[in-house]
Amino acid sequence: MQWADRIGRRIKLRDLHVLVAVADSRSISKAAERLAISHPVVSRTISDLEHTLGVRLFNRSARGVEPTMYGRALLDCGVAVFDDLRRGVQQIELLSDPTSGEVRIGSYDVMMAGLVPAIIDRLSRKHPRMSFYTAHGDSPFLRTTLRERQIDLVISRRMPEVEEEDFVKEPLFHDPILVVAGRGSRWISRRKIALTELLDEPWIVPVAETTIGMLVAKSFRSIGLELPSTTVRSNSILLRNRLLATDRYLSVLPRSMLQFDTQVPVKILPVKLPDIIEPVELLTLKNRLLSPAVNLFIESTREAAKSIGDKMSTP
Numbered sequence: 001m002q003w004a005d006r007i008g009r010r011i012k013l014r015d016l017h018v019l020v021a022v023a024d025s026r027s028i029s030k031a032a033e034r035l036a037i038s039h040p041v042v043s044r045t046i047s048d049l050e051h052t053l054g055v056r057l058f059n060r061s062a063r064g065v066e067p068t069m070y071g072r073a074l075l076d077c078g079v080a081v082f083d084d085l086r087r088g089v090q091q092i093e094l095l096s097d098p099t100s101g102e103v104r105i106g107s108y109d110v111m112m113a114g115l116v117p118a119i120i121d122r123l124s125r126k127h128p129r130m131s132f133y134t135a136h137g138d139s140p141f142l143r144t145t146l147r148e149r150q151i152d153l154v155i156s157r158r159m160p161e162v163e164e165e166d167f168v169k170e171p172l173f174h175d176p177i178l179v180v181a182g183r184g185s186r187w188i189s190r191r192k193i194a195l196t197e198l199l200d201e202p203w204i205v206p207v208a209e210t211t212i213g214m215l216v217a218k219s220f221r222s223i224g225l226e227l228p229s230t231t232v233r234s235n236s237i238l239l240r241n242r243l244l245a246t247d248r249y250l251s252v253l254p255r256s257m258l259q260f261d262t263q264v265p266v267k268i269l270p271v272k273l274p275d276i277i278e279p280v281e282l283l284t285l286k287n288r289l290l291s292p293a294v295n296l297f298i299e300s301t302r303e304a305a306k307s308i309g310d311k312m313s314t315p
Helices: 002-006 013-023 028-035 039-053 069-094 117-128 138-149 213-221 237-244 254-261 292-307
Strands: 056-062 064-067 101-107 130-136 153-157 168-171 177-182 203-205 231-233 250-254 267-268 281-283
Touching: 002 069, 013 028, 013 039, 013 056, 013 267, 039 069, 056 267, 064 177, 069 250, 101 117, 101 138, 101 292, 117 130, 117 254, 138 153, 138 281, 153 213, 153 292, 168 237, 168 292, 177 213, 177 231, 177 254, 203 237, 237 250
Parallel strands: 101 130, 101 153, 203 231, 203 250
Antiparallel strands: 056 064, 153 281, 168 281, 177 250, 177 267
16 A cells, blocks of 8 residues: 555545544434534545545444444544644644643542642742643543543553553652541550551541552551451542541541642551552653643653652651
C-alpha cells in the first residue's frame, strides 16, 4: 500500500471526523444528525474509507454499527490526530502568552484534597488566566482516561508490577501512610502504641479493590496482620472526616495530605506502619505534545514535591 497514492491523498481529516462520530453514535443516522449532514454522505464516507484501506471498519446489524478491530485501530489514530491538532492550535495561540490555557489533571481522592489544590491555588494566583479541569478515580480509571486523551497528566501511586510502555513516568516523592485518630480520641495521649493494640477499634480503610486499598492491606500483612475486622471501607473524604470527628474511629492517611490540608480534624498516632514503597508519580502520555500551561503545572508539581516530608513528622 503506497502512502502517497492510496492514503495521503485520499484520507482527509473530515473522513476521520465522520468515522469518530459514527463510532461514538453507534449509528450512521445519528452520526449524520450530529454532524448536520445527510445520511448518504456519512454512509459513502465510511464505504470510501473501507475501499481505500481494503478492510471492513464497522460491523452492521439491526442494533447499529460496531467498530471492527481495523476500525478500532483507525479510531485510535483519529483520536490522536485530533488531539495533537488541537494541541498544536493551542500552542500557536499561547506562544504570545504561555501563562494562559487549560490544564486537565487526573488524580485520586487524597491528592485532590491536598497536593493538587495546593498546586492549582499557587498557579492561579500567579497566572490568573490559567484554567483547570480535574478528574478523580482509582489508578486504572485514571490511566484509561489519560490514554483516551481526556486529561493531560495523572498524579497517582505507582501500580506495582505493571509495565506501561505508552507512559512517561516521573517519580515525585515517597508518601508514607500514617495512622490517625480524631482530636479527642482516647489514644492521642499515648506516647507509644503497638499496632496490635488497635486492631479491635473501629477503622476507616480504603476500598480493597483500589490501588491504595491493596497497598494498605499489603502493609498490614507484611507484619503478619490482617486489616481490622470492624471497619468502614470507603474512599469518601467527607465520610471519613465526619466519622473521625466522632473520636471513635481510626484511619490511615498519606503524609502529603496532612501537610497540604491543614483542616483535616485528626492527630497522628505514634504507630509504626510498614512503609508503602511505591512512590507517587507523574504520568504523561509518551510522544504527546504538551501545552505551555501543562508544562507550567508540571514544574509547579515538581517544586511542591520537594517540600513533602520536610515539614511533617510522626510525634
